[in-house]
Amino acid sequence: MEKALKEILGFIKKADNFLLTAHINADGDAYASVLAVAYLLEVWGKQYRIVFNDKQPEAKYSFMWGFEKVQSYSPEKDYNFQAAIALDVPSLNRIGDPAKLLPAREFCVKIDHHPQEEDFARYSLVNTRASSTSQLVYELISLSGIALNQELATLLFSGIMYDTGRFSFSNASLRAFQIAADLMRYQVQPSDIANHMFFDNSFQSMKIIGYGLEHMKSYLDGKLCVIYLPRDVSEEDSHSEIEELANYSVSIKNVEVGLFIRQVKPDFFKVSFRSKGRVNVNTIARALGGGGHNHAAGCRFRGDFQTLLSRLIEEVKNNL
Numbered sequence: 001m002e003k004a005l006k007e008i009l010g011f012i013k014k015a016d017n018f019l020l021t022a023h024i025n026a027d028g029d030a031y032a033s034v035l036a037v038a039y040l041l042e043v044w045g046k047q048y049r050i051v052f053n054d055k056q057p058e059a060k061y062s063f064m065w066g067f068e069k070v071q072s073y074s075p076e077k078d079y080n081f082q083a084a085i086a087l088d089v090p091s092l093n094r095i096g097d098p099a100k101l102l103p104a105r106e107f108c109v110k111i112d113h114h115p116q117e118e119d120f121a122r123y124s125l126v127n128t129r130a131s132s133t134s135q136l137v138y139e140l141i142s143l144s145g146i147a148l149n150q151e152l153a154t155l156l157f158s159g160i161m162y163d164t165g166r167f168s169f170s171n172a173s174l175r176a177f178q179i180a181a182d183l184m185r186y187q188v189q190p191s192d193i194a195n196h197m198f199f200d201n202s203f204q205s206m207k208i209i210g211y212g213l214e215h216m217k218s219y220l221d222g223k224l225c226v227i228y229l230p231r232d233v234s235e236e237d238s239h240s241e242i243e244e245l246a247n248y249s250v251s252i253k254n255v256e257v258g259l260f261i262r263q264v265k266p267d268f269f270k271v272s273f274r275s276k277g278r279v280n281v282n283t284i285a286r287a288l289g290g291g292g293h294n295h296a297a298g299c300r301f302r303g304d305f306q307t308l309l310s311r312l313i314e315e316v317k318n319n320l
């Protein structure tokens, strides 16, 4: 790992004018890892822009240093990047539109903890045992020699806290706790961070979550739980807060796989997969053109709901 990190730092030192990006529907780890690398670029006096696929920045991450630097991709803008750093994303497909802005492979860096899908970067650190991409960025920053401070430590801590489910998922490793403990020396406030990222939901979102729970269904002898939100319940602009339904879907006794299906357009659906550990939901999501981790993944589907549901039940059944 140290060799890959040194190569990445060497490349960053030489290059200028970077694109920073992450996966579609950027989450806490995507924001935190990208902004922490932006901090490093800032200290080193580099030019950079942060471009995400998402139309709207996610307000719950506005407590993070550099949040206001995050831009949405726009086809009208005149982009020109000499180098790119893609974080927390395994493929060009998962970057979405900003993938169009990437320079040639030899000028690209990838830092990620998802299973390797596409080798699009000459400088690459992919470690599936890392709890989060923010954990890998911590290692990068430690090696860079730049000093940690409260802002930077808060970013890294937030990313690790987010991806480990507040230090409770199976990826909450010894190393993740060691890093968290080290970061605590810089006046990080875990309860403030948790309040921003998890307990700042709107009244409306909580009612939508209530609808989802009331209408959830059980299949395969109680091993599969499905929560479905039709479009008229979750209005189109309604935010990531209701994604928490994915976590609820697997938080039930005897459930091995939980699915949260959201209708985005009449014939377009987003599916979030959760597993307690026995079933690899990354495999299932990939079979439907998506991807993610063994315990949490996602995909999109075009077609009708019944076809999607039958397909999902069949896939889960074959993987139980």
Ligand SMILES: [Mn+2]
Pocket: 029, 030, 088, 113, 132, 133, 163
């Ligand atoms: Mn991540």
